[in-house]
Every structure is written in structure tokens, then in C-alpha cells.
Amino acid sequence: MEPGDSTKQARAATQLRKGVLEYCVLALMRDRPRYGVELLHALEDSGALATSQGTVYPLLSRLRRDDLVTTTWQESTSGPPRRYYALTDSGRAALDEFTRVWPGFRNAVDTFLTTPHPSTGDLA
Amino acid sequence: MEPGDSTKQARAATQLRKGVLEYCVLALMRDRPRYGVELLHALEDSGALATSQGTVYPLLSRLRRDDLVTTTWQESTSGPPRRYYALTDSGRAALDEFTRVWPGFRNAVDTFLTTPHPSTGDLA
């Protein structure tokens, strides 16, 4: 990528991902266990949340450390064995919690960005 | 605070704010200069983005350091003088940049949270 044009945009997008990536990964595991590279590709396909292995694997380690996911090894027909990550009850609860919080947060940001903040009309 | 019930929610909300707070503050200055406590109250009123002075003032220092805002002192009729923050051209450009990036990000998260990820229908 060329440095210079996308710097500000990359910076904004980078900071945006903080804290959201965790729950998007949990959401991907909602209906089926997933393995690392699979999650990575799903995030890439989304465009706005594309990231790297150096981000995903430490994240998965944290999720496992906090008992939000459990892992099982599974053989692959084309390559080394894969570690599949599945939601625990705590993980599902955390995802539900986030699903409740997210709309309020999203709407708050939308309001700040789209609502004019008139200098007139204030009661002073 | 009790570390147990509201921890997860507070944690999710805390991480969500990362990187977004900066641009919401810039958005608040879009139509009028603002001073610290004023910004703080506006964020409080939004609910989802409520934060503390210990977050806002270092943030404002960074914005000033990066030439995204300029500041002017102004007397107050009821208390110490206020430092008003106003957008520079760079600040306005950064805000516009974020305004362009935000919808894609927001929609991506919405998609992850609401789209079912079927375990069937895969070609395997």
C-alpha cells in the first residue's frame, strides 16, 4: 500500500477496530466453530474489518484465556491440523451483551456526525 | 464499582469508544468552538459516549499537538477563563475523512451481528 494518501483513513479505521473485532469474531462463531485462517478470510471479505494474523491470533488467545471460547483440534485434508474455536456460554453472553450495546453506540456516533450543532438557537 | 455484573458491558463500551471519541469531539466543534467541560457534557448527554475529564483533556492535547484544532482563551462570567477549541483545516479534513469511513465500518459490524452464518449450505 502507498503511504501518504490512505494514512489518515488507515489511522481512523485502525482505531475503529479496537474492541469491535473481538465481538465480530465471536459473532462469526455464533452458528458454527471456526478456525483461525477462516476467520481471517471472513474479516477480509467484509472490507472494513480486514486485518492480519498478528491481530487475530493474540485476540483468540485472549478469548480462550477469558473462557469465551473453547478449542478443539481437527484434522484437515489439505494441510496441518486446524484449531477450531467455539463459543462457550460466557462467550455467547458476551456477544449478546455487545449486541445490546452496539445500536446505542452506533446511533450516538451517527447523531454526532450528521446532526448540526447550531450556534444559534441556544438558550445561553 | 462492583467487578462482576456491569464489567462486561462497561468493558465493551470502553473499547468501543477507542478512536471514535476523537472524531465525535471534532464533530462537536464543527459549527462552533467549544470548551472542555462543554464537550464533556455533550458527550454525557449522548449516553453511549459518556466519559471523564481524564479522557477528554489528554485527547484535546493530542488534537492540538497534531494541529487539528486551535485554542483561544476567553473570559467567563461565572468561573475561571475557558479555553475554546476550534477546528483547523486539517481538523475539518480529518473529520470529513472519518465521515466517509464510518458508514462502511458501521455496516460491516451490523452485518456480522445480524447475518446468520449457517452451518448448512456449505459445499464442504
Next chain:
DNA sequence: ACCTGGTTCCATGCGATGCAAGATACCTGG
């Protein structure tokens, strides 16, 4: 048997950010 390439996993060190807690200064009123 060797070696190249693709797939999959993981660890380390850095920079950036939000936050709790504390410190400082100004003004008004008793």
C-alpha cells in the same frame, strides 16, 4: 531423498488510546 511452496498456528515488541486519581487555579458567597 531433497527441496520448494502453500497452509496453519503462535509469540514478541511497539505505538496509541481510554481511564482513575490527583493537582492547580479562578470566582462567588457566608
Next chain:
DNA sequence: CCAGGTATCTTGCATCGCATGGAACCAGGT
């Protein structure tokens, strides 16, 4: 003079995303 509200700022900590590098397994060609 002292108390309380307003307003600003600093310090130290914890967390998170990311670039970089390393390791292991399998298939195919020479």
C-alpha cells in the same frame, strides 16, 4: 478567611491492534 462550584491539566496503568518473525505439517517435482 474559608467553602464550594467551575475549569483546566498531568501522571501512571491497563488494554488493544499490528508488524514482524518463527515453527510445524503436507503435497508435488526433480
